[in-house]
Amino acid sequence: MSPAMRLPSALSLVLAIIAGSAMGPLPAAAAVRSVELSGPRPFGVFIGDVIRHEVTITADPGLRMVAASLPRPGPLTYWLDLRGIDLEDLGTGGGVRRHRLHLEYQSFYAPLETLALEIPAFTLTLQDGDERAEATVPAWRFLTSSLREIRPQRDETGTYLRPDAAPRSVPLTGWLVATGGSGGSALLLAGLIARHRGWWPFRTRARRPFARAVRELRHSLRNRADERTFRTALQTLHRAFDATAKRRLLSEDLPIFFDAAPTFRPLQGDIERFFAASRQAFFRSDDAAAVRLLPPEALLVLAGRLAAAERAAG
Template identity: 45%
Template sequence: MRPLLAGLLILLAAPAAAQPGAVEVRVPRTFGYFLGDLVEATVEVEAEPGFALQAASLPRPGPVTYWLDLRSVETESAGTRHRLRLTYQTFYAAIDARTLEVPGFPLVLTSGDAHGATTAPVQVPGWSLGLSPLREVQPARRADPAEYLRPDGPGPRLDPAPPRDAALVLAGLALPALLLLARDRAWWPLRPRPARAFAEAARRLAALARGPETEAGYREGLLALHRGLDAKAGRRLLADDLDAFLARHPAYRPQAESLARFFAASRLAFFGGAVAEARTRLPLAEAQATARRLAAVERAA
């Protein structure tokens, strides 16, 4: 009796196996599929209350057979009805109308409570799929092989005016933008030229030479040449700095004697109070000629 009682207790404690529910497979159509087509299938399982599909038993996306792949699996449950939405893709290159079998697969329904878990295996049956060829096996014989090809479809006539007008408008907008960029980047020919200090001094002396000769005009002419020398040297240039300036700028060495006379006349005019004597030593016309020669050397450099 004791072994029999123990066996009964073990049977009560073990999970019970439930009866499988009804299974139904539906597809939009079972024929007329071509190479590469997607096939939608719906599997509905009617189970007892409290049972759910076991996720581990669901089919995994991937190859099913050499000609069929499972692309996706979606599940949906409503009460005792469980629905699987399966998407297959065919890769069978049929040469004639042919029916192939899509294999079925097993599912497991589970129901758990405090006393244990109950499982119920469900077998989804296979179903047939009709595949059609992309072309006929033996087409009609043609004398010219080119007749087997279909002619090109007529393309739509495109009006070139809108893209042409748009291109012209964009080109018109791009030109000023390019000019602004060239000015900002100092590209040629908008690259600023270095300032020509002696050319500016020569222009100022030529303007003064066209007017009446006055002491104020003479001093202004000397100041114009002074400013040109200062700009070229990068600082105030005095008579004692002339040798160092010519050493740094050897192109102006031929004008050393003229520059020495200029500094001597400038010292008389501004510090000696002898403008008349300075004009005698260095007339304004000679100062203008010195500025022109310096400007010529500057332009050549």
């Protein structure tokens, strides 16, 4: 080639260098700096063992892990399961961003002799806007060991397997005594509460007439609320007063009743109103006036308060 023909080519090269210098350096694409895999010892792994890996990925500050690229827990091969995966963002520092990946595998391979196996590699995707970068986690080779010999020597009995260990007896005497004591205490407390409240089988005790009257009034007044039922309810509560006083109790006898049973004195006003309503119903035949003076609901409330005072008196 003549010198005249080489001149344009050289001039073009010089012009291209000058133009590139004027435009400045092209921006570098986002990249993964390093991938570091840390695992346990790569030998002496038996069937059922759990293998934990820790992968540290160092990349440009803007790159973040794409969650969809992470491997999903589950069977990876017929002998290897990925039991769990956890991603930790370590943040930025020193001009880079670090991600840490915690992986938990479990091996189900049962070799007859020591054998080399490999946890397969996989690729992760990191993204910064429209830019993407890939990080490849390398494969990890390890040695798995057998649980028994290929040709085990039999013992005197002609069998290789050892018998199951006999279960250790656990003394139950203390637990049985504690359980019996707790059950007996619970029954005793339940009996004391039933006696105090007048429940079955203490329901028919004569010295708890107001407790018995409350049960009868709840049954009668909630089913019917006519005048005849109201009179019967008044009579029921009268019988409770008579049983408590051990005599027929009239309104004129109330001062003597309160002196003999002071536990009912805080209810004196309500008791006097009851006797006044009873007088309207039985002596004046004015049931409407009796109901206005002491409605069925108030009568039931009074009976409950009398039963509570009766329980407090013991």
